[in-house]
Amino acid sequence: MTEKDHSSADDRALVRAAQQGDMRAFEELVARHRDKIYARAYSMMRNEEEAIDLSQEAWVKGWQRLKQFQGESSFSTWLTRIVINLCLDQLRKHKRQRTESIEAMNEETGGVERQMPVVTVNPTAGLERAELRRRIDQALGQLSYEHRTVLILHEFEEMEYKTIAKTMSCSIGTVMSRLFYARRKLAALLADLKRGTGDERAASGGE
Amino acid sequence: MMDYDRQLKLQAYLDGELSEAEAREMGNWLARDREAVALHTELRNTRQALTGFEVGIELPESREFFWSKIEREIERQAPPEPARHSWLAGWRRLLVPAGAIAALALAALVVTKSGSEGTPLEASLADPGAFTYRDDSARTTLVWLSYPAENELADSEPSSKVP
Amino acid sequence: MRLKLTSAAIPGWFGVALSLLLLAGGHAYAQASDLKLEVQLIWGTNDKQSPDPKHKPVAPEVLNKLKELPLKWASYFEVKRISFTVPKGGMTSVALSEKCKLDVRSLGKSKIEVTHFGKGQEVWKGTQALPKGETLVLGGNAPNATSWLVVLKRVE
Numbered sequence: 119m120t121e122k123d124h125s126s127a128d129d130r131a132l133v134r135a136a137q138q139g140d141m142r143a144f145e146e147l148v149a150r151h152r153d154k155i156y157a158r159a160y161s162m163m164r165n166e167e168e169a170i171d172l173s174q175e176a177w178v179k180g181w182q183r184l185k186q187f188q189g190e191s192s193f194s195t196w197l198t199r200i201v202i203n204l205c206l207d208q209l210r211k212h213k214r215q216r217t218e219s220i221e222a223m224n225e226e227t228g229g230v231e232r233q234m235p236v237v238t239v240n241p242t243a244g245l246e247r248a249e250l251r252r253r254i255d256q257a258l259g260q261l262s263y264e265h266r267t268v269l270i271l272h273e274f275e276e277m278e279y280k281t282i283a284k285t286m287s288c289s290i291g292t293v294m295s296r297l298f299y300a301r302r303k304l305a306a307l308l309a310d311l312k313r314g315t316g317d318e319r320a321a322s323g324g325e
Numbered sequence: 326m327m328d329y330d331r332q333l334k335l336q337a338y339l340d341g342e343l344s345e346a347e348a349r350e351m352g353n354w355l356a357r358d359r360e361a362v363a364l365h366t367e368l369r370n371t372r373q374a375l376t377g378f379e380v381g382i383e384l385p386e387s388r389e390f391f392w393s394k395i396e397r398e399i400e401r402q403a404p405p406e407p408a409r410h411s412w413l414a415g416w417r418r419l420l421v422p423a424g425a426i427a428a429l430a431l432a433a434l435v436v437t438k439s440g441s442e443g444t445p446l447e448a449s450l451a452d453p454g455a456f457t458y459r460d461d462s463a464r465t466t467l468v469w470l471s472y473p474a475e476n477e478l479a480d481s482e483p484s485s486k487v488p
Numbered sequence: 489m490r491l492k493l494t495s496a497a498i499p500g501w502f503g504v505a506l507s508l509l510l511l512a513g514g515h516a517y518a519q520a521s522d523l524k525l526e527v528q529l530i531w532g533t534n535d536k537q538s539p540d541p542k543h544k545p546v547a548p549e550v551l552n553k554l555k556e557l558p559l560k561w562a563s564y565f566e567v568k569r570i571s572f573t574v575p576k577g578g579m580t581s582v583a584l585s586e587k588c589k590l591d592v593r594s595l596g597k598s599k600i601e602v603t604h605f606g607k608g609q610e611v612w613k614g615t616q617a618l619p620k621g622e623t624l625v626l627g628g629n630a631p632n633a634t635s636w637l638v639v640l641k642r643v644e
Contacts, residue, residue: 148395153383157379166385170391178395181399185456186559188633284562294336302371446624447615448612458558466623468612470604473606
């Protein structure tokens with residue numbers, strides 16, 4: 119396969135070529151999907167350097183395991199799962215290393231989200247895409263890694279509860295509780311951000 | 326106020342995780358309970374807010390630089406080439422009259438020494454689609470073959486899972 | 489006496505060298521003994537259970553070994569396990585399934601030649617030293633995103 123062929127080939131053809139040892143085909147796959155893999159790593163790790171390292175590691179592992187890829191999913195989905203597992207391993211290491219704060223422990227045992235008042239105003243209404251992303255980014259950063267991970271696996275990876283449970287080695291009930299907490303907390307944080315902006319505008323004389 | 330289990334069930338309803346019967350029951354409840362409707366709306370808004378969040382996030386390194394690191398690491402972690410090739414090439418080169426005995430003597434030496442522990446795998450009928458992975462610390466060699474061929478996999482009966 | 493090599497002399501020298509080779513090989517063979525080996529046919533899958541009740545999960549030490557390899561499956565089930573002996577200098581054929589067969593030939597001093605047959609055809613052949621503690625794993629994809637694995641090791 120020539121370089122020109124690589125850029126015009128579909129993923130399946132590139133994977134087949136790469137499985138036969140064509141590094142240039144694999145390079146093309148990296149070029150096509152590196153942002154998506156990095157984005158997933160960044161969403162989970164919340165740290166640019168770690169996300170770059172882990173996505174790089176995922177690509178290396180992808181090359182090593184390429185012959186096992188049988189097309190049961192798209193290539194990018196397959197590789198995304200590799201980076202998710204690497205991120206989960208890394209996050210578990212972080213968890214072992216840091217001392218749990220009381221707040222984090224409360225999050226784990228639950229209860230807080232059961233009393234949260236329902237957010238009735240859509241906190242994202244009227245926001246520009248970039249501003250919305252910034253606020254979500256900020257809000258995601260305030261979740262614990264368990265809650266953020268469940269949210270990412272469900273909302274971005276579109277995993278079912280039972281698959282998330284298997285990936286995170288927990289029960290389906292735990293997945294449901296964590297997802298519920300994460301969503302409600304995110305809604306509350308976004309609402310706070312929206313209220314904060316509204317207050318600033320009022321103080322400055324409004325628009 | 327809704328009990329917690331009911332709230333989780335509402336979430337599961339939103340996520341399509343309920344059975345048909347349970348989803349029908351939840352739908353009926355939603356039609357008459359304002360608190361449930363409010364919570365359902367909040368959960369739905371949050372989900373919509375997250376849609377497409379990762380679109381546009383870019384890896385902050387150039388294509389060439391990022392690839393060069395991956396390529397380097399792949400090469401670093403690649404298993405060593407089997408010794409057979411260099412041995413065979415050397416044997417062929419020495420197949421000239423002056424070197425014939427030296428080559429065969431070398432071959433004799435290799436035969437006597439090749440029973441030593443930890444010698445690498447040498448494939449004499451190689452599967453062009455195969456790759457070899459060696460873990461020295463675990464003393465394990467994995468040879469991943471391309472057998473059965475892809476089309477055979479596609480044609481296989483679901484029940485005949487193991488070749 | 490310096491040996492003078494000419495093209496006419498080559499056949500003679502080849503004969504001498506060949507004898508040396510055979511002697512050396514014979515010496516190697518003489519050092520070998522019968523090899524006691526164990527082979528397992530394993531099915532890799534992401535399902536929690538095998539549909540075949542006769543399959544049982546692999547032993548923990550085998551599972552640990554497979555987990556150290558770059559394999560992606562969550563569960564591994566033993567389909568068949570056979571202990572066999574390869575006589576020194578000889579060959580033993582082991583049928584792992586209707587479609588999978590291994591010929592293992594002893595080459596002396598722990599070295600073996602393994603020929604893998606799939607559906608009666610030679611699929612792969614390789615040689616490796618297999619002292620105690622060393623494991624050779626052959627594998628490939630199987631239908632429905634599963635895998636087949638053949639794990640071979642010395643047991644004496």
